[in-house]
Amino acid sequence: MKEKYLQMKPEMGVFIVRSHFNNKCYIEGTKNLKGAINSTKFRLKYGSHPNEELQKEWQEYGETNFTIEVLDNLEYEKDELKTDYTEDLILLQKIWEEKISKEGVLFYKK
Template sequence: MKTPMGVFQIKNISNNKVLIDNSIDMVSKWNRHKMELKFGNHRNNNLQKDWNEYGADNFVFEVLSELKKKDEENINYQKELKILQEFVIEELNIENTY
């Protein structure tokens, strides 16, 4: 089973702040973010503060762009995802970030 890779956001629907991130396995990365937030030790202190204040129900996970696996070998997907993330931030004019 292939796991989706791409760029996603964690959005606080109360204040519209977002954390933009990317991963070759978005499901696992989202689960890691949720666990860190749940246990109160997320590396982004501002996101953690808002999570504690607003609660988990005020946050949504949204895929912004998926990157499809290519048939070519030796592709640096980490680098491709970083470029895609920068493009998405610029294209969507995202400013209200954590």
């Protein structure tokens, strides 16, 4: 069971934090979706998120005025030799940023 756990790979992809009151969003690509989402929630809750604008509005309007969801998953390649998916995640994030910006959604400043 321990070996099986160690062989498990975390889900990779892009997630979004979306504001319900001003339609702004924060998008992030990550090699570990579950970990990054949990970290984002924790940082926002305790006032330590690196995006100051998002953090300020989270504190001002509260958690219930935001949703956090996975936009897309990045699958691991069958070729086990590939271990670095950084560029793939950057590209996937840019694709989603372009797609969402066409809908008129604003982004939190980086």
